[in-house]
Amino acid sequence: MSASKRFQGANTLSRYHQNFLERQHCKWHSSEDKVANNMFSICILMPNYMLFRLPSEILHKILSYLDAATLICIGHVSKSFYQRANDEALWRNIYRRLLNKKSINMVRKMHEIYTLESQAQPVDGWKLHYIRTRDAWARKKWRTHLGVISRHTGLPSHTDQILRNITWELTATDRSNRETTYDLSFLRFFDTSVVLCWYGNWPDYHHISTIQLHGVRRIALTCPGLKAPGWRSFMEMIDMETVTKGMQDYGQDQVIELKLLKPHIVMGLWKGQHHIAFVIITLHFHKLLERSTQGSSVWPYVDPVVQPPFDDIDPDYGLHGYHLHIVLHSSEYQIMSECFPQLFCHRDQICNGLVRLTAIDGTFFWQHKPLSGDITLPWKCEALQGQIKDRCFMTLTLLDEFNKPFWCFSSSVSTKCKEMPFSVLYATEQFLIHYQDSDGEVMMTIVQGEKEKQLYLVNLAVYVSTGKLNKYFGKDY
Known part of the structure; x- marks a missing residue:
């Protein structure tokens, strides 16, 4: 066979390989589990492909132009590429480029450059060192956003x-x-x-x-x-x-x-x-x-021990100044979100080990809150969807007088129908929502309008256990 025919055949084979690679690349986004198998199939189909016959120095030079994400993808092709894509020199250069892009403290930057110039390799390797550095900078950005506290929820706004x-x-x-x-x-x-x-x-x-x-x-x-x-x-x-x-x-x-x-x-x-x-x-x-x-792969994050708030010699300390934020929502939409500030309880109102905080009194019509949707729990899976009636989620955030989270939970709840006396404003049907755990209880009453079928929250009371109160404030109620 002449040299021209061999050259023409090589070009045809290269075009075939290029088209094959493009077709395989389109499949990457459809199934992540097939990436390694597809690329491994390419290696099997092309045993004499030019890339595998290149000297290691040239191949290393080609890989040095790639970014971190591409190197990680290439590491899934084969064992040989995994070894080459995890070369310490490659990741050292990627880490150097990272330092040039990021604006960090000058002392830290000089220390990192000194480490790079001195050829000192981190204990965990340059690749893991690069990943951990990227993660540390991301968490530093998070901390700046966490500094803004919402006055309504007592939680970081972002x-x-x-x-x-x-x-x-x-x-x-x-x-x-x-x-x-x-x-x-x-x-x-x-x-x-x-x-x-x-x-x-x-x-x-x-x-x-x-x-x-x-x-x-x-x-x-x-x-x-x-x-x-x-x-x-x-x-x-x-x-x-x-x-x-x-x-x-x-x-x-x-x-x-x-x-x-x-x-x-x-x-x-x-x-x-x-x-x-x-x-x-x-x-x-x-x-x-x-x-x-902040937890490990096998152990959960543990909250630090919180000291009781400063006692100002107020005999009712721990019984007033509460701020309640409560949300009713389904899996897809919000039904209600309301704030109730300055809730309190007198000592003589403590009953059965519970401190009652009344947010809505049913006798005062101006306190009633309308709901923006029906109480249902929509669900969906791959091909079907539906909804379960009279089921939703309740998310409660109770803040103390220092606007710090005191009692927080998010839980599924259900409504129970109960007859009520005749009312001019509402229909004769009411729905009760009751939540209870070791820290307290929540009682809600929801009624339906006579004409427009609008739902209204007409009664809301939160009961906090004295055990939780005494532990948090260091008191003995």
Whole structure:
């Protein structure tokens, strides 16, 4: 064969390889699990491809022009590329470029440049050092946003913006200790909480031994079809063997029946089956960023010990100056969000170990609050959607007289219908919402208008346990 024909054949083969690579690249975004397999197939189909026959020096020079995200993607091609893409010299140069782009303290910058010039390699390697530095700068930006506190909620005003940099994962472990991780399907942010939902190919819940919730923070790298490097923070574990014994029915429609695993965790099962359709979790913003980022992969974040507030010799210290922010919401829309300042309780009103804080008195019509929607819990999975009536979520934030979070929770609640005396303003039907835990209780009364069918909140009282009060304020009520 002549040299011209061999050259023409090589060009044809190169064009074929180029088209093949382009077709494979289009598939990267559709399935992250097939990236390594696709690229490995390319290596098998092209054993004599020119790239594998290049000298190591030239290949190293080519890789030196790539950014961090591209190097991470290339590391999934094969073992050979994984070794080359994790070369310390490559990541040292990437770290140098990072320092040139970022504006950091001059002393720190000089120290880093000195380290680079002295060829001193970090203990964890340049790649991990680069990832940790990117993560540290991101968390430094978060701290600046956390400094602005909302006077309505007592929480950082930009919490939802910061939490958009976080994701959450559920890891289900079956009885043979095989783990399956489920990525978040969708989420919804509200004033003081976030609703998370996972749906997909879940197994029979009887085959699951535990479900773990992890918060995951990833560095800002665009890796097509791959997950960027990050860290997992263990938040909560559900022991299915224990939970299913006391699992409560939480409502149903024609397709789904809901089970309440915990007050803030709802599981949807296909009706008449034991297969899981979806899992919905609602989380309060208070300490959520710390819980989602500062725990280890196996241990949760632990709150620091808080000293009791300063005692100003007021005999009713701890019984006045409360600020209540309460939200009713579904998994998709907000039903109500209201603030009630300057709540108090007299000593003689403490009854049965509970301190009553009245936010809305039903006898005063001007205090009644309209609701902006029906009390329903919409659900959806891959192909179906529906809604469960008389179910929603309640998110409560109670602040002390120093505007600090005192009692915070986000939980699923349900309404119960109860007859009431005839009223000129409202229909004869009322709905009761009752929440209770070890820290206290919440009682709400909702009625429906006679003409426009509008729902109104006509009664709201919060009961705080004296045990929580005494522990927080160092008192003995």
